[in-house]
Amino acid sequence: MNPRTALTALALATLTAGAGAQSAADPLALRGVMQQMQADTDAAARGIHKQDWPTVAAHAGRLARHAEPPVTEKVRILSWLLTDAMTFRNYDVQVKAAATDLQAAAQRQDAAAAAQAYARVQQNCDGCHNSFRPKFLRHFYGTP
DSSP states (O other), X not given: OOHHHHHHHHXXXXXXXXXXXXXXXXXXXXXXXXXXXXXXXXXXXHHHHHTOHHHHHHHHHHHHTOOOOOHHHHHHHHHHHGGGHHHHHHHHHHHHHHHHHHHHHHHHTOHHHXXXXXXXXXHHHHHHHHHHHHHHHHHHHOOO
């Protein structure tokens, strides 16, 4: 392990010491972020279908600048992810980029570009969920 990785691991361990286990009765803030992102994704899809460009642009903008969990929660998640943290983060970066493109397409009222950008949003959401969601739920909520 290189010194920088060791130092990062030590910092994460120190920050998460005594954080305690998360229970299903006490959901992570990330759950609320994901629920809002799902609502915005659904609204953008309906807007594309109806060619309601102001609605698409508004919800795409929210997706591009979505809320994030508190720093302490981020540290817990990243310390659990370890070497997969960059993959996890890359999905988020790609969702934000695609949502920015979706917002721009909606502002131009370009249905084809909006559909392509929306597809990229969905592909990255699905990729992240397929890669991490079952393990995440098992680790943080104890679900099978």
